[in-house]
Amino acid sequence: MDASSSSRRLDLEKNMRTAAMNACTEFEVFYQPIIDVCQPGEPCCGAEALIRWNSSALGFVNPADFIPLAEYLGLINPIGEYVMRNAALRCKYWNDMGHPEYHVNVNLSVVQLLQNDIVKKVAKVLEETRIIPQNLTLEVTESLAINDMVRMKKILSEIRNLGVRVALDDFGTGYSNLHCIRDMNPSYVKMDRDFTAKAMNSNRDYELYKNIIPMVHCINVRICAEGIEEKEWLLKMKEMKVDYLQGYYFGRPCGKEQFLQQYASGINVK
Numbered sequence: 001m002d003a004s005s006s007s008r009r010l011d012l013e014k015n016m017r018t019a020a021m022n023a024c025t026e027f028e029v030f031y032q033p034i035i036d037v038c039q040p041g042e043p044c045c046g047a048e049a050l051i052r053w054n055s056s057a058l059g060f061v062n063p064a065d066f067i068p069l070a071e072y073l074g075l076i077n078p079i080g081e082y083v084m085r086n087a088a089l090r091c092k093y094w095n096d097m098g099h100p101e102y103h104v105n106v107n108l109s110v111v112q113l114l115q116n117d118i119v120k121k122v123a124k125v126l127e128e129t130r131i132i133p134q135n136l137t138l139e140v141t142e143s144l145a146i147n148d149m150v151r152m153k154k155i156l157s158e159i160r161n162l163g164v165r166v167a168l169d170d171f172g173t174g175y176s177n178l179h180c181i182r183d184m185n186p187s188y189v190k191m192d193r194d195f196t197a198k199a200m201n202s203n204r205d206y207e208l209y210k211n212i213i214p215m216v217h218c219i220n221v222r223i224c225a226e227g228i229e230e231k232e233w234l235l236k237m238k239e240m241k242v243d244y245l246q247g248y249y250f251g252r253p254c255g256k257e258q259f260l261q262q263y264a265s266g267i268n269v270k
Contacts, residue, residue: 012069015057020075024082028052029090030253033263034105034224035245037238044263046094046103048139048246049087050253051079071111080112081121088129088136090256095135103135105167113140119158126162133163139190141169149183156184167224171195172209181221188243189216193227196247200233210240217241 019026031047039045053061070076084106091104112118126133138159156166165187168180172195181189191209199209216223225237228247237245251262 009069011058012061012066013073015055016053016066016070016073016075019053019055020078024079026053026055027079027082028054028255029083029086030255031087031090031104031259032246032253033251033259034103035250037242037245042234042245044250045101045244046091046105046135047259047263048105048253049083049090049107051083052253067109071109074111076109076111077115080107080109081125083107084122085125085129088125088131091135092129092131094260095132100132103137103165105137105139107139107169110141113152113155118155119162122159122164123162126164134165137165137167137187139167139169140184153183153185156186160185178215181216182219186221188222188224190224190226190246191242193247196225196227196233197229200230200236206236213240213242 028051030050030052032050033044034046034048035042036045051063051067053063053066055061067076070079087104087106091102094102108118115121122138125131126136140156160166166184168184168186168189170192171181171189172192191212195205195209198205200206213223222243224244224246225242226246228234228237228245228249230249233247234245234249254262
């Protein structure tokens, strides 16, 4: 690591610690719409909550730059709790505005899942925000499961007992497989955006993608395809009977007010 990179990392670390200690006020939760392909007109049925950081000292910081560092420093715990609480509050607001079916997805990192009190923290968010538990979905990857599947199954089972749904994120990368789906027992899996793009541009990958879907459906697990960028991709996904869609074709992540204006008015996205 050269001197400039080292200095940049130190600046990020210093300012991130300060931001986390100041009630995470520099962080903002953005929302990207999730589309229900099973309903006529493909309406928006909720959103994935995504963290953004507009540092008072550094300006806008790319999530790819600060999230891995936050995980390394353990700061992802207070930041992640901030995201979960705010996302749950926002979803409760949507529900109270006449959209009881809207749900929100929140990413949980391996670092957060390793906390001994993670289930209590999720329960506390449910109690404080009064969100319907089924309208909160926690997205996890199989990373922890590779090292300790027994612990992963126990944690996820306790989270599901709260009424919260679990989604397996980034399917199609790393070690994701049907064995992992069986053991983790998610409500649905999210097909990785890169996997989706490959399937839309390669006959070989398309056949693989297409044949995974009925196998996942046969064990009563739904599928969300990420990375949808073109109408043709939407049509292909409908043919393959994917359940949910997400991607720039429907909308980029945006602030809570913009999301409310664009997607929570009962108007179909496309």
